[in-house]
Amino acid sequence: MQVTFKILRFNPETDNEPHFEEYRFEGHENMTVLDCLHKIKWEHDGSLAFRRSCAHGVCGSDGMRINGRNHLACSTLLKDLNTKKTIVIEPLPALPIVKDLILDMTDFYEKYKAVKPYLINNTPVTEDSERLQSNENAEKLFESAKCILCACCTTSCPSTWSNNNYIGPAALLKAYRFVFDTRDEAADERLDIIDTPDGIWRCHTIFNCIESCPKEINITWHISQLKKELSNREL
Amino acid sequence: MYKHRNSQGSGSFSWVFQRITGLILVVIMIGHYILMHYTPESGHTYDAVLARMQSNWYRVLDLTFIVLGMYHGLNGVWGIFRDYKLKSWQTITIISILIILGLAFTLWGIKTILDIPYVQTSSGLLVK
Numbered sequence: 001m002q003v004t005f006k007i008l009r010f011n012p013e014t015d016n017e018p019h020f021e022e023y024r025f026e027g028h029e030n031m032t033v034l035d036c037l038h039k040i041k042w043e044h045d046g047s048l049a050f051r052r053s054c055a056h057g058v059c060g061s062d063g064m065r066i067n068g069r070n071h072l073a074c075s076t077l078l079k080d081l082n083t084k085k086t087i088v089i090e091p092l093p094a095l096p097i098v099k100d101l102i103l104d105m106t107d108f109y110e111k112y113k114a115v116k117p118y119l120i121n122n123t124p125v126t127e128d129s130e131r132l133q134s135n136e137n138a139e140k141l142f143e144s145a146k147c148i149l150c151a152c153c154t155t156s157c158p159s160t161w162s163n164n165n166y167i168g169p170a171a172l173l174k175a176y177r178f179v180f181d182t183r184d185e186a187a188d189e190r191l192d193i194i195d196t197p198d199g200i201w202r203c204h205t206i207f208n209c210i211e212s213c214p215k216e217i218n219i220t221w222h223i224s225q226l227k228k229e230l231s232n233r234e235l
Numbered sequence: 236m237y238k239h240r241n242s243q244g245s246g247s248f249s250w251v252f253q254r255i256t257g258l259i260l261v262v263i264m265i266g267h268y269i270l271m272h273y274t275p276e277s278g279h280t281y282d283a284v285l286a287r288m289q290s291n292w293y294r295v296l297d298l299t300f301i302v303l304g305m306y307h308g309l310n311g312v313w314g315i316f317r318d319y320k321l322k323s324w325q326t327i328t329i330i331s332i333l334i335i336l337g338l339a340f341t342l343w344g345i346k347t348i349l350d351i352p353y354v355q356t357s358s359g360l361l362v363k
């Protein structure tokens with residue numbers, strides 16, 4: 001079948017503004033959007049730039065806006081799109097474009113680092129023991145630990161669009177991951193970090209993050225648990 | 236860039252109280268709609284309202300409605316403004332306007348309700 005892709009292109013060395021370019025090629029319903037981008041790059045226009053690595057929905061490199069929805073290119077099949085119409089591909093919004101579909105992710109990772117995304121436990125472990133956790137407590141963390149840092153959620157959030165200082169759902173999800181980890185000793189520190197005007201209170205439960213998450217994480221629920229935890233602590 | 240500004244005062248009080256006032260307002264609003272729009276026999280004339288206002292419970296209900304409604308509404312507006320990046324002078328200007336408006340309308344509302352006269356006679360009949 002014939003497929004038409006309209007891709008937002010931007011070359012900082014030659015373009016003042018991003019612009020759309022169209023590509024028409026023979027596709028198959030079982031091709032992913034990433035396969036199509038490869039086909040365009042390898043057979044039509046070698047200058048097209050995009051990130052990808054594992055191509056199996058694990059690395060989170062190829063998050064992009066496909067027909068107006070944030071998703072992974074490698075996890076989106078052509079048969080799930082309306083191929084009778086032009087398929088529009090844009091970079092994720094709210095982050096600066098480096099080239100074509102490649103974004104400068106610095107701000108996203110700075111926010112991620114702000115919540116200290118690592119286990120903090122200063123209590124020494126004896127040689128014959130380890131930091132144990134019950135199955136029940138581990139299960140509370142499983143869903144939040146599935147995040148692959150693709151930035152689909154944070155860049156789909158209207159709060160991020162209006163205020164790019166907002167810490168964003170991805171960082172808040174990571175905060176949840178460690179605040180509710182019974183082995184961690186820095187929950188209060190993390191709650192202080194997110195309890196700011198540009199922190200958790202900018203989340204208005206809009207649910208865009210859930211819609212866009214390729215790992216189907218209920219991010220809004222996790223953020224609501226953090227809000228409850230903060231409210232219980234403060235009131 | 237996200238700035239961790241500790242000791243800014245938690246937003247949890249504002250968040251929780253916005254929800255509590257929202258719930259209370261929903262209940263009061265339902266009562267208000269039933270009374271004012273679906274039970275015309277309850278009377279909507281000045282005399283009928285004046286008669287209702289002879290009850291201190293009714294006055295307290297209306298005062299609660301005013302105070303919670305103003306808090307909920309203006310806190311919501313402030314929340315919308317906070318969704319945008321504001322310069323410090325903009326923040327001060329907006330919050331000053333909201334506080335002044337909030338206090339003015341709340342006091343006006345409270346005065347209006349408290350100024351409603353008690354007109355019942357010893358026999359319990361209204362005097363026009």
